[in-house]
Amino acid sequence: MSQPTVVTVGADMFADSVAGQAVDVERVDWRPPMPGTEADLAAVATDPRRPDANRRAVEAMLGVTAHLVDVAPASEVLGLEKGQFLHAGPPIEWARTSGPLRGALMGGAALEGLVDDPEDAVALFESGSSVSLEPCHHRSAVGPMAGVVTPSMWMWVLEDRATGRRTYCSLNEGLGKVLRYGAYSSEVLTRLRWMGDVLGPLLQAAVRGTEEATDVTGILTQMLQMGDEAHNRNRAGTLMLLRDLSPAMVSSGSDAGFDSKDVADVLRFVGGNDHFFLNLAMPACKLALDAGRDVPGSTMVVAMARNGTDFGVQVSGTGDEWFTGPAQVAEGLFLGDYGPDDANADIGDSAITETAGIGGFAMATAPAIVRLVGGTVPDALATTRRMHEITLAENPRWSVPVLEFMGTPTGIDVSKVCRTAILPQINTGMAGKVAGVGQVGAGLVTPPAEIFPKALAALAARVPSA
Amino acid sequence: MTTPTKDHVELRSGAYADSVTLLQVSRAVQATPGVVAAQVAMATGLNLEVLEGMGFDIPGSSPNDMVVALRLDADADVPAALAAVDAALTPTRPTGGDTTIAPPRTTGSALRRSAPDAITLVSVPGASATVEAMDALEAGRDVMVFSDNVPVSEEVALKRYAASRGRLVMGPDCGTAVVDGVGLGFANAVRPGRIGIVAASGTGCQQLLALLHHAGETAEGVGVRHALGVGGRDLSSAVGGLATREALRRLDADPDVDLVVVVSKPPAPEVAEALTKETGALGTPVELGLLGRGQRDLTAVAEAVLERLGHTPPEWPVHGADNTGPATGPLLRGLFVGGTLCDESMLMASAALGPVRSNIPLSDDLALGDDLLVDDHTMVDFGDDELTQGRAHPMIDPTLRNEQLARAAADPATGVILLDLVLGHGAEPDPAALLAPAIAAARRDRQVPVVVSLVGTDLDPQGLDAQRDALVAAGAEVHLSNASATRRAIQLIEGAAR
Numbered sequence: 035m036s037q038p039t040v041v042t043v044g045a046d047m048f049a050d051s052v053a054g055q056a057v058d059v060e061r062v063d064w065r066p067p068m069p070g071t072e073a074d075l076a077a078v079a080t081d082p083r084r085p086d087a088n089r090r091a092v093e094a095m096l097g098v099t100a101h102l103v104d105v106a107p108a109s110e111v112l113g114l115e116k117g118q119f120l121h122a123g124p125p126i127e128w129a130r131t132s133g134p135l136r137g138a139l140m141g142g143a144a145l146e147g148l149v150d151d152p153e154d155a156v157a158l159f160e161s162g163s164s165v166s167l168e169p170c171h172h173r174s175a176v177g178p179m180a181g182v183v184t185p186s187m188w189m190w191v192l193e194d195r196a197t198g199r200r201t202y203c204s205l206n207e208g209l210g211k212v213l214r215y216g217a218y219s220s221e222v223l224t225r226l227r228w229m230g231d232v233l234g235p236l237l238q239a240a241v242r243g244t245e246e247a248t249d250v251t252g253i254l255t256q257m258l259q260m261g262d263e264a265h266n267r268n269r270a271g272t273l274m275l276l277r278d279l280s281p282a283m284v285s286s287g288s289d290a291g292f293d294s295k296d297v298a299d300v301l302r303f304v305g306g307n308d309h310f311f312l313n314l315a316m317p318a319c320k321l322a323l324d325a326g327r328d329v330p331g332s333t334m335v336v337a338m339a340r341n342g343t344d345f346g347v348q349v350s351g352t353g354d355e356w357f358t359g360p361a362q363v364a365e366g367l368f369l370g371d372y373g374p375d376d377a378n379a380d381i382g383d384s385a386i387t388e389t390a391g392i393g394g395f396a397m398a399t400a401p402a403i404v405r406l407v408g409g410t411v412p413d414a415l416a417t418t419r420r421m422h423e424i425t426l427a428e429n430p431r432w433s434v435p436v437l438e439f440m441g442t443p444t445g446i447d448v449s450k451v452c453r454t455a456i457l458p459q460i461n462t463g464m465a466g467k468v469a470g471v472g473q474v475g476a477g478l479v480t481p482p483a484e485i486f487p488k489a490l491a492a493l494a495a496r497v498p499s500a
Numbered sequence: 501m502t503t504p505t506k507d508h509v510e511l512r513s514g515a516y517a518d519s520v521t522l523l524q525v526s527r528a529v530q531a532t533p534g535v536v537a538a539q540v541a542m543a544t545g546l547n548l549e550v551l552e553g554m555g556f557d558i559p560g561s562s563p564n565d566m567v568v569a570l571r572l573d574a575d576a577d578v579p580a581a582l583a584a585v586d587a588a589l590t591p592t593r594p595t596g597g598d599t600t601i602a603p604p605r606t607t608g609s610a611l612r613r614s615a616p617d618a619i620t621l622v623s624v625p626g627a628s629a630t631v632e633a634m635d636a637l638e639a640g641r642d643v644m645v646f647s648d649n650v651p652v653s654e655e656v657a658l659k660r661y662a663a664s665r666g667r668l669v670m671g672p673d674c675g676t677a678v679v680d681g682v683g684l685g686f687a688n689a690v691r692p693g694r695i696g697i698v699a700a701s702g703t704g705c706q707q708l709l710a711l712l713h714h715a716g717e718t719a720e721g722v723g724v725r726h727a728l729g730v731g732g733r734d735l736s737s738a739v740g741g742l743a744t745r746e747a748l749r750r751l752d753a754d755p756d757v758d759l760v761v762v763v764s765k766p767p768a769p770e771v772a773e774a775l776t777k778e779t780g781a782l783g784t785p786v787e788l789g790l791l792g793r794g795q796r797d798l799t800a801v802a803e804a805v806l807e808r809l810g811h812t813p814p815e816w817p818v819h820g821a822d823n824t825g826p827a828t829g830p831l832l833r834g835l836f837v838g839g840t841l842c843d844e845s846m847l848m849a850s851a852a853l854g855p856v857r858s859n860i861p862l863s864d865d866l867a868l869g870d871d872l873l874v875d876d877h878t879m880v881d882f883g884d885d886e887l888t889q890g891r892a893h894p895m896i897d898p899t900l901r902n903e904q905l906a907r908a909a910a911d912p913a914t915g916v917i918l919l920d921l922v923l924g925h926g927a928e929p930d931p932a933a934l935l936a937p938a939i940a941a942a943r944r945d946r947q948v949p950v951v952v953s954l955v956g957t958d959l960d961p962q963g964l965d966a967q968r969d970a971l972v973a974a975g976a977e978v979h980l981s982n983a984s985a986t987r988r989a990i991q992l993i994e995g996a997a998r
Contacts, residue, residue, distance in 0.1 A: 038618060038619040039617065040619050041610045042623070043624055043632045044518060044621070044623030044632075044647065045521070047896070047926065048623050048646065048926055052621070057682050060613065061603060062605065062606065062607055062610045062632075063605055064628075066516055069564055072628055075631045076627070079631045080658065080661070082660075085638050419602065420602065453605075453606055454606060
């Protein structure tokens with residue numbers, strides 16, 4: 035034992051006393067934990083399984099590389115049948131659905147031919163007969179915003195080569211009046227039909243015709259260094275995807291019978307939609323996080339998702355249980371004449387990006403969007419640094435140049451959230467409150483604080499007695 | 501003429517500062533013109549009782565709220581008093597020089613930025629201490645838990661985990677350590693040497709540090725290299741000496757340690773037996789100082805250490821003996837800030853005078869209730885967990901002991917008052933300034949003899965001589981040895997009974 039340096043947590047007086055002896059002191063800015071969590075925090079902290087469980091969960095997550103292996107209809111890859119609807123967030127019944135989720139379900143019902151007019155779908159969902167609602171997450175899928183998936187929609191298929199595990203996500207429709215924001219006008223349905231008839235099949239031909247399967251995790255690495263945080267900004271990622279797929283789109287597309295106009299339409303549609311890659315970033319994140327699931331004793335969050343009414347989290351050590359609370363309304367900037375009163379509560383599975391350590395957690399790497407989501411560049415740097423207080427690891431693959439290439443904060447720890455009361459920072463879009471409106475803005479949001487003590491209590495209850 | 505006063509009470513939810521800081525804030529605000537009384541405290545049960553006792557009417561609150569309670573000469577004084585509160589609260593949080601890097605919020609986060617051998621010193625409220633300590637152990641570092649009120653089951657869990665990884669947990673419930681000359685928590689400044697101490701007792705460790713330091717003035721080579729406080733419960737049945745074993749292993753392996761001393765509050769017999777066996781097998785000689793009925797007192801342990809090192813023990817200094825007249829009643833009242841000093845005095849006094857009632861009794865039938873003053877010999881440890889919930893240790897906040905000192909002095913049955921005063925890093929900058937007036941007041945009407953054991957060294961930041969002189973001037977008889985002070989108090993009581 036030799037003369038120590040000292041970290042102090044608690045009374046400043048003792049730090050002063052050590053500093054007065056000419057010894058280096060690092061002071062922790064300690065504050066009381068979330069009210070009522072002390073006993074559960076101690077129980078979880080002294081769970082002998084926890085340190086190793088968290089190490090295993092993190093290593094499993096960081097070990098995943100997501101490859102793009104196919105594009106195919108949900109009926110084929112998810113076994114989804116007519117009348118079955120997937121949606122974002124934790125489970126919910128029609129009566130409690132918010133406007134944007136309702137709008138998307140109504141549009142989806144029309145797309146599947148269950149009704150002629152989307153407005154007629156209300157009665158169908160109220161009756162509940164021959165229709166069912168289920169979270170995307172329960173079928174290894176993720177859906178942005180309302181996240182509605184119907185059998186005829188085409189899905190990206192991502193695979194972890196090491197384990198063969200797969201995740202799925204629908205194709206991105208663009209911005210403004212789109213189904214995922216709750217719009218269901220004929221223009222929305224027309225676009226969806228084109229996506230089913232042309233975009234999906236051509237992408238399938240291209241993916242199947244590309245020799246090297248696209249490394250989605252690798253694109254994420256590069257785009258983070260190019261100013262995308264992969265939640266609200268996916269511009270570099272979208273263009274890299276096009277770079278990988280366009281040769282095969284031309285060659286395999288013509289073999290499959292698509293003419294040059296179709297190819298041009300698809301290239302124009304993808305290239306003109308800065309968010310196109312989001313629907314690949316999301317399932318890549320889910321693929322990584324699913325590898326960290328179901329480790330007994332682990333306090334790592336493996337999913338954060340919202341259905342427009344509830345915000346839910348799932349935790350590695352508590353299996354498929356959802357811990358939910360009321361979803362918050364984001365703060366941010368609004369399109370056109372829209373204002374805070376027009377915005378629906380937070381919605382979508384896209385917070386899977388933050389769960390994996392990008393999006394709001396990688397804000398520092400995306401200064402171009404900082405103002406869109408209401409902040410300054412120093413705020414963005416501070417946000418990423420702050421998220422390190424509630425995470426288990428740094429992702430060595432996803433690094434932030436402006437922070438000396440520090441890895442992004444990865445693996446949200448329920449107990450650290452409860453200890454610090456620092457909530458995960460989420461970058462998000464805002465849907466209109468009323469079904470049919472579409473997007474009204476974009477901004478920043480956090481989960482409702484109470485879901486973390488709930489998850490912590492469930493973890494504490496599962497600690498084996500000594 | 502009495503002028504009406506104005507009470508101003510406000511709750512600040514979401515605000516937090518530790519009890520030590522708030523005590524300093526309260527004192528600063530009390531010094532503001534127009535302020536009659538001020539108490540800024542977290543709304544814990546004990547603090548609410550204190551506030552109600554002061555006559556404040558406190559609205560419904562939770563322990564996470566900060567209460568600002570002010571009694572003022574007039575309404576007009578409110579803004580200035582509140583400004584004083586804000587000013588006193590402001591500088592307590594370290595801001596960090598670089599605005600883009602906020603200070604770490606958890607121990608784990610701090611350790612990521614710190615030297616690989618950093619020791620963590622935890623002094624957050626007991627309910628949150630385990631979590632911070634676990635961060636340190638998980639990062640492969642040693643930790644000292646100053647906090648008290650840590651559940652014993654959590655202490656065991658921490659120490660088992662530490663033992664599995666070769667890490668040392670110092671504390672909880674023993675706030676003293678010296679690691680290669682650096683004092684952590686409450687620790688005396690001592691000259692370096694080749695003695696290693698393992699202490700399941702904070703003030704017991706400090707007593708030993710102070711006596712050995714004093715002896716070292718004339719005995720060459722007597723000094724302390726490490727003093728590892730392992731927690732007052734470490735040698736209990738529940739904990740079973742987990743940290744003591746690791747501390748012994750470390751000291752035994754240190755080539756710069758020639759002699760190890762183990763000092764403890766009364767240990768569990770089976771743990772003491774196992775420890776005696778194990779220490780005999782070590783390469784370094786071990787002197788055991790385990791308090792208990794029929795066992796040596798701490799001063800005798802220090803003397804045995806000196807003799808083992810080939811030195812004749814010195815006379816332990818006493819000052820102010822002229823102050824002390826005969827006992828003024830039949831009962832001995834001991835009021836302590838140090839738990840082990842209280843234990844030691846109880847063991848000595850009960851052997852000489854019969855049963856002693858206490859809040860940390862030698863046996864259950866001698867327990868004191870909420871009323872700390874009964875018609876028996878009494879000794880109270882104001883550092884005990886029950887009396888420190890939601891407030892600072894009495895070495896920092898002397899309010900409760902000073903109140904009890906006044907009550908004991910006013911009781912005609914009180915014959916002698918026995919006190920301790922502990923100096924060192926972490927203690928008040930000038931504790932005698934708070935205790936001496938209370939002693940003087942206690943002696944004003946009845947000339948009750950007051951005997952004080954002053955635990956400290958001439959290197960301590962407070963200055964031993966100045967502290968001693970202030971106590972003597974207030975009318976106390978001051979000893980460096982607690983055993984010697986206790987013997988003196990017993991002798992006075994016995995004289996009165998004769």
